[in-house]
Amino acid sequence: MVFSLLAAGALLDQTALASPFLTQLNATTWVIGNDLWNMTQDEKYGTKLWYKGKDLVGDAVGHYTSYNGARNDLAWTSAKIALETEDYIDVQFDAVEGEMHWVIWNDLPGAYQYFINRALPNLGEFRTLWRLDNETFPRGRTDGRPAAGAAGAGSYYTTYADEEGRFAFPHVLTGTYALQAWANGGEIGDVLGRFVEDDIDLSAACEGKDLGELTWQLPEGRNRIFQVGASDRRSLGFKYGGAPYEHGLVAKCPANLTFTVGQSNTEEWCFGQSALGTWSIGFDLSGEELTAAGNRSALLSVSLAGYSQGTSSGIYVNGQGATGRVGNLTTGSIPSDQCLYRSATQAGEWHFFEFPVARALLREGRNTVSFVVERTTLWRGFLWDSIVLEWL
Structure with a gap:
């Protein structure tokens, strides 16, 4: 209703x-x-x-x-x-x-x-x-100043850190803030997730505030098996990623796609997935790698540059039976934005998911990770950022 x-x-x-x-x-x-x-x-x-x-x-x-x-x-x-x-x-x-x-x-x-x-x-x-008729309502103007006596909230400031990790936000309104940082591709395109520092108190007016040294503690002891796409919250690098505006562009992406680690290029993975079908990533594991991994499980990290609801997929490792299913991306459980059906080609709202992969699912030789669209709505679905599998 x-x-x-x-x-x-x-x-x-x-x-x-x-x-x-x-x-x-x-x-x-x-x-x-x-x-x-x-x-x-x-x-x-x-x-x-x-x-x-x-x-x-x-x-x-x-x-x-x-x-x-x-x-x-x-x-x-x-x-x-x-x-x-x-x-x-x-x-x-x-x-x-x-x-x-x-x-x-x-x-x-x-x-x-x-x-x-x-x-x-x-x-x-x-x-x-x-x-409605565009001439109905009075025309006004804005100059960027808050209305007299109006309360302000939800201010949002962005910038890029320099090579030393330093950054500054000028002209910040007083209040309590959270700081978030994430990789912007390039040399740090293998850094996943985000750094968060909450409860930064800027309630008192001042000339400036030094936050000191902030350290992003990355997970230790992990060994990367493969990565498709740089971590930057955008679909750049994939086919059609960053392409000029074109209505319904995601319809040009195939229903079925196979990407082979070590052979396929990043641009062979399409920027968005919407049609019913299976997209698979094939990768090889040697007996030595499996022996070295011992009983360690793996972790599949899926980063979406955007998602438009109406399309759901199951995620499988080495087969599409119940035992091979490691997770799902389901409409109604992921916040939705307009990226795909409004033909965005870079980004919408970012989402990050982690799915455990049991050691028993992986085998010597060729393995596959598959994203199977099981329910769809035209031009709705997933805008890709990166996909990473690593040993824990």
């Missing part, structure tokens, strides 16, 4: 009605509203949004409900008042996928919305939105 608040309204030019209403004009056109606003809803789009004597939609598209971007707009087949009280009515619009409800109060310019799912498919996105 999805809830939202409509922040726009409309006023009937011709007639002022005393209470919320639903009026059917023909088989696929209805008018809803109250004495403050009204909207004309056709099979897909809500237009003629009258409020204070002005149509707020004008030549724009108006209101619509869709999933997986604008590729699937819901089409309304009928409408009725599902519930009526002294204070409000609940107007129900029906589509194959479910029910869209507009809760219209007597004195509210606008309406509350909720959706009851009946037959929505696997989703990357579900949304209701307004596209």
Whole structure:
């Protein structure tokens, strides 16, 4: 069930009605509203949004409900008042996928919305939105200064450290901060994860504050088996990574891909994975390496430069049976951003995962790590940063 608040309204030019209403004009056109606003809803789009004597939609598209971007707009087949009280009515619009409800109060310019799912498919996105006349609202300006008396929070500053690891942030607002650092590829592209220092107190105004020497303690005793892609939170180096904007670019990446450590080049791994299929990394382990490893287990580190929900994958070592499955990347469990379906080619929101790999899964000779997309939505999925396997 999805809830939202409509922040726009409309006023009937011709007639002022005393209470919320639903009026059917023909088989696929209805008018809803109250004495403050009204909207004309056709099979897909809500237009003629009258409020204070002005149509707020004008030549724009108006209101619509869709999933997986604008590729699937819901089409309304009928409408009725599902519930009526002294204070409000609940107007129900029906589509194959479910029910869209507009809760219209007597004195509210606008309406509350909720959706009851009946037959929505696997989703990357579900949304209701307004596209309004661009001339409706007053034009203003900003000069970067906070409003008088306004509280500020969530300030974010970025910079690069120099060759000695030194850095500075000028003109920082007072407050309590956390510091994060991560590798930017290049010579330190094998450094995984991030450094975090919390509770840095800058609440008192001053000319500057020296944080002293901060030490990033990296894991010790690990031995790298392979790495695909430099650790830099970006997809640069992979095929199409950093390419010019092109709508739906991830669709050019293959459904199935095989990368062989020591033979394949980084650019043979595609920047994003979305289609149903299997991407495998093949690597060799000698008997000497396995003997030296003893009973040590391995760790698979997966760094994503971004993720758009609607696509899920299973991660397997040497086969796709239950015993070979070491983890999964599942829609709904990973925070989503718009990177792939908005055709980003470098980065969205970064994610980092670690999956233990039992020693018994690895063998002498050829081994594989496979990412198997088991459920997908068009143009949704994984934007790659790096994949690392190492002995613990």
